[in-house]
Amino acid sequence: MRWDQLFDDLEAQLGAEERRERDSEVADRTRRERATVELGARLAAAVGSVLRLRLTSGAQVHGELLDLGEDWLLVQLENARQAVIPLCAVAGVAGLPVRAASARTARRFALGYALRGLSRDRAAVALTDTSGQVLTGTIDVVGADSLDLAEHAIGDSRRPENLRGRQTVPFWAVVLVEAR
Template sequence: MRWDQLFDDLEAQLGAQERRERDSEVADRTRRERATVALAARFAAALGSTLRLRLVSGAQVRGELLDLGEDWLLVRTGSGGEAVVPVHAVAGVTGLPARASSARTARRFALGYALRGLSRDRAQVAVSDAGGHVLTGTIDGVGADFLDLAEHALGESRREENVTGRHTVPFSALVLVESR
């Protein structure tokens, strides 16, 4: 009888050890799998969701994530406008789902291509940089890593007499481009 108790105890210890090893292996595999998930896949899973983006300038943008590219996000803000946010300008996000999406990938074009669309449409924009400065006007041109802005008041057309300055903003300093 004592042998039965001893064997039962040894079997229980062996079972507990196997469960600990299996749990450890599952946790390790989960960590390895999570390490392969890119932020873009988390953003892709959030399409249509309301997010709050904390930007490197300290500003915050809250709104519905409408679209995303390889290095930019398009958000419909609470004021009804739309904002292009370079991913490098995002310092933190609230509202991302825990899951990632492989079904919907980001658009293949980069920030410059998206900004060229605003330039082509002659959209009036407010451009915010990493220093917290906001310039308003119309994007005249977009280079490989910068944009040229004809500064004028929002609501005024881009006519030479309304232009108060011309500014070049490197993409590395770009934090937010809001179209009104």
């Protein structure tokens, strides 16, 4: 019997076992670390990237992620328009980086605050709801959990003679608000 060969074989087996344990531990730590990463952090890492968003209405939008808040995204759509999308209306995202951003975080204001900016500017909008219906008009009032939309054609100004009606839309039903 050659003792050197036996000891070399035992040493190789021990080394292989240590490598397997180390690889298993690294994989376990990686899984635990990834389990703490929230979608918002991954979206923050994607600012400036082109994403494809599948919305709860069944529609898909494709565009560059420009900004995000605690519960909303701002996307530059392919048609060169910008849209605010509530995060709760996103059913899936294609194109996200695997890693999260630690340096950039979301803006601290919520969807209502972003919509108040559109209301203040009296911007004409096309609002898509969860049923897929598109309402056009001007956001008159933004409450704590809903908005009032004065309905009119996009090309018309918000004047009494141009109004077709008024809709109150709860935030949970808003899928996309496209500024026209």
